[in-house]
Amino acid sequence: MRQAARIRPGEPASPGSLRRILGGAAGVVLSLALLTGAVQGWRWLTDPGTLPIRxxxxxxxxxxxxxxxxxxxxxxxxxxxxxxxxxxxxxxxxxxxxxxxxxxxxxxxxxxxxxxxxxQVPVARWGEHALVNDAGELFRPDPATIPRRLVRLEGPRGSERELLARMRYLESLLRPLGLALAELEMDRRGAWSFRLAQGPLVMVGRGDFEARTARLARIWTRVLRPRAAEIERIDLRYANGLAVRYRQGGQALSLRDPRPSRGEC
Structure with a gap:
C-alpha cells in the first residue's frame, strides 16, 4: 500500500507539493478577482447613469x-x-x-x-358603474368615461358571460325587426326581462327564453308593429301567446301565437 508523503517541520517542500500549493492559491485569487469583477460590472450596468432610457x-x-x-x-x-x-x-x-x-x-x-x-373594448354596461368587454369580463373605469349608448346589463355576480350571450342572441333576433335592445336583466330567481330602445319593457320569465322571444318576433311582425309606439309592456310568460299593455289608458290585450312551437309551456 502506498502512503502519502509527509513533510516534517523544517524539512523543505518538494517541487511537486510547492506547485500544488501555489496553484491552489492562484485559483482562489483568480476566483475572487472574477467575482469582484462581476459584482463591479453588474453595478456599472445597473447604474442609472449607464445607458439611460432616453x-x-x-x-x-x-x-x-x-x-x-x-x-x-x-x-x-x-x-x-x-x-x-x-x-x-x-x-x-x-x-x-x-x-x-x-x-x-x-x-x-x-x-x-x-x-x-x-x-379594453367595452360591449355593454354592467349596472351604472362598470363595463363588460367582449370576453364577458368586468372592468370599472372612471364613471365619466363610461359610454351611455351601450346596452345596460344587470344580474347576479358571476353571470356576466351568460348575460352577454343572451344579449348577443337578442340583438340578432331584434335587428331584422327594426328593434334595438336597451337593457337586459336577470334577477336572483333567474327570471329574465329586457327593455327595447323604443321603450317597451318585455317580461320573459324563468324558462324557455329562446322559444318565448322567438314567439315575440313572430307576433311583432304580424300584429304589434303598427302600434309599436303605444306599447308600454309585453308579457311573454304564457304558454302559447303574450299579453300587451298600452300606455294610453292602460289598455291590455292578449294575443295567441298562431304558430306555437312544439314543447312550449
Whole structure:
C-alpha cells in the first residue's frame, strides 16, 4: 500500500507539493478577482447613469387612453438605466389603469423602452358603474368615461358571460325587426326581462327564453308593429301567446301565437 508523503517541520517542500500549493492559491485569487469583477460590472450596468432610457414609445389603438400621458408616466419610472430598469414593475403599474386590458414592455437597444398596450373594448354596461368587454369580463373605469349608448346589463355576480350571450342572441333576433335592445336583466330567481330602445319593457320569465322571444318576433311582425309606439309592456310568460299593455289608458290585450312551437309551456 502506498502512503502519502509527509513533510516534517523544517524539512523543505518538494517541487511537486510547492506547485500544488501555489496553484491552489492562484485559483482562489483568480476566483475572487472574477467575482469582484462581476459584482463591479453588474453595478456599472445597473447604474442609472449607464445607458439611460432616453425614449419611451407607446404603441396601440386608443379611444379612451391618452398615449402622451402614458409615455410621461412610463418616463417618470424609467430611472434604472437600460439594464436596471424594472420592466415588470412598469407593466404592473400600467395594468392598474382600468382601460388597459393587456400590456407588454420591452427594451430596444440602446436607449428605448417600447410599451405595447391593448385597450379594453367595452360591449355593454354592467349596472351604472362598470363595463363588460367582449370576453364577458368586468372592468370599472372612471364613471365619466363610461359610454351611455351601450346596452345596460344587470344580474347576479358571476353571470356576466351568460348575460352577454343572451344579449348577443337578442340583438340578432331584434335587428331584422327594426328593434334595438336597451337593457337586459336577470334577477336572483333567474327570471329574465329586457327593455327595447323604443321603450317597451318585455317580461320573459324563468324558462324557455329562446322559444318565448322567438314567439315575440313572430307576433311583432304580424300584429304589434303598427302600434309599436303605444306599447308600454309585453308579457311573454304564457304558454302559447303574450299579453300587451298600452300606455294610453292602460289598455291590455292578449294575443295567441298562431304558430306555437312544439314543447312550449
Amino acid at each position: 425614449e419611451v414609445r407607446v404603441l396601440g389603438e386608443f379611444r379612451h387612453l391618452s398615449p402622451a400621458r402614458m409615455e410621461q408616466g412610463v418616463a417618470d419610472r424609467a430611472t434604472g438605466g437600460f439594464f436596471g430598469i424594472d420592466v415588470e414593475g412598469i407593466r404592473k403599474v400600467l395594468l392598474d389603469e382600468p382601460w388597459v386590458r393587456e400590456v407588454s414592455v420591452r427594451r430596444v437597444w440602446p436607449d428605448t423602452l417600447q410599451v405595447t398596450v391593448l385597450e
